[in-house]
Amino acid sequence: MADASNTDAFVEFERVQKSYDGENLVVKDLNLIMPKGEFLTMLGPSGSGKTTCLMMLAGFETATHGDIRLGGTSINNIPPHKRGIGMVFQNYALFPHMTIAENLSFPLEVRKMGKSEREAKVKRALDMVEMGAFGGRRPSQLSGGQQQRIALARALVFEPELVLMDEPLGALDKQLREKMQFEITHLAHRLGITVVYVTHDQTEALTMSDRVAVFEDGRIQQLAPPDKLYEEPQNSFVAQFIGENNTLEGTVKEINNGVALVQLDDGELIDCKPVNVSKPGERTRVSIRPERVEYNKERLSEGAHTLKAEVLEFIYMGDIFRTRLRVAGNDEFIIKTRNAPDQVRLKPGTQIEIGWLPEDCRALDA
């Protein structure tokens, strides 16, 4: 990674557009560069264009405009079966009329590989997903989680350098999903493969990825590592979509030394970090994470702007407390506090003052 030359770009989307009907663009001007070995997640609500991007990369859809490159060569004119990309499908797409071993052997057979070599590779792939004893069964005889593992093994058995995953964990229950999240990331890193993973589950995106591309309205809204994405959202959509978020609306009063003074709609003033506001008079949405809100005055810095708040609801969630407040006319203002021995449990009806560090409060587009 030290020498950032053009060999760094393994998967490239350059000015890619896609339209199904010739009028509406599902994907608008997509630019993306992925280095080899990266685990990148395309995250977004349904209809945001993320699956279309994956299908274009796999070759099942063609880009209306622009260039998609793999390892430096354009793959626009290469049919899917010659791209050599592995893929895990949402419904696993295991061949029901073949046994598990035959399913895994299929990509090797079409590559005209010898029988003994095939068997060795199938065995290794099955062992890799801890399904070695299931080679003789049929897909219908396996549980959802087992089918998922087989689908993963089948996408990896022919040793592709790039593997695509289309919401592969969507059909599993929560516990199994969390377990598989770790297994997939570990496997991907151990094998050094490049993964493009599509999901609408933000927890999955945050826990698994090296970088996350947040899609909305056919564009990448932000492309960043998970911590940056959560802590430094670049616009209101990303702030709202990733994690829980409090929003207050107001107008920028002044911007000084990287701190914006924002007048909220009820007249109160707060300090924020200007992200995509540039001049006084602009409308803005101020975004604060619930766990960054402080109501213990001793922990706030000198001269910090504070806001009056009324406690509306206290919810005990075990590891954390979730408290709903009315702040500057917003009844859905949430704060989260850790369940520590000295933590105050706020009673509904109490009047408190809340504050935060200016850098945790981001002034975004309105």
Next chain:
Amino acid sequence: MSALPPYATTGQRVWYYSFRVICGLIFFFLIAPIVVIIPLSFNAQDFFTFTPEMLRLDPEGFSLKHYRDFFSNDSWQSSMWNSLKIAPMATIVSVTFGTLAAIGLSQPHVPFRRAIMAILISPMIVPLIISAAGMYFFYSRIGLQGTYFGVVLAHAALGIPFVIITVTATLVGFDRSLTRAAANMGADPVTTFFRIQMPLILPGVISGGLFAFITSFDEVVVVLFVGSAGQKTLPWQMFIGLREQISPTILAVATILVAISIMLLATVEMLRRRSERLRGMSPS
């Protein structure tokens, strides 16, 4: 259709039994004409009626002479061979084109799908005599009238609708991501078709093929128009036998055909169940 509940009213009781009687009558109406020919075909006399000996179950009243006649008579034998040459070829043609058409017409991007489907299925709906007359004039123009190939094509045209309908029905449950998965793993479209799609739609193909075979094997109207003496099929010969000779050999032939049909149906049903089991589905 379970047992009558204890609270049933008199009206319900009456209906409960009359419903069964009606079902039995319908069944009898459908099956009796076929069943009755079987004992008659063993008649020792050259009549189409039960003789007093037969009714007394006297062994003298029964014989295999009509079967012997069928297997020794040249015109019966040649017509049987004609049928056996025409029906399988017509089936192969129907299955090939019908399956391809069904797959093509199940692609959502094909324009005028409904119109094309309606045209391909029309031989099933248009009265046979009209199709037959049309084929006669058309085939005469292009030199197919009175040829083996012409009869095969005509019968294939009649069989294709059955194949299209059964294969289309199986394709409804076919998961398109399977072909995508195969392509993704490096299989070209032809390999994908034969290794993935074909095994999975095989039950529909087999059922359609069976219908196409039976259609050709039973068909008398079209072959009368399109065929010539060289393509005289079994049904044609039966038609002649009935009209000109009133020979009870027809009854023996009919019994043989019924037996063949039952065996074919049973075999195909077994094949279909087997391949459905392989697909990981329960037989329906």
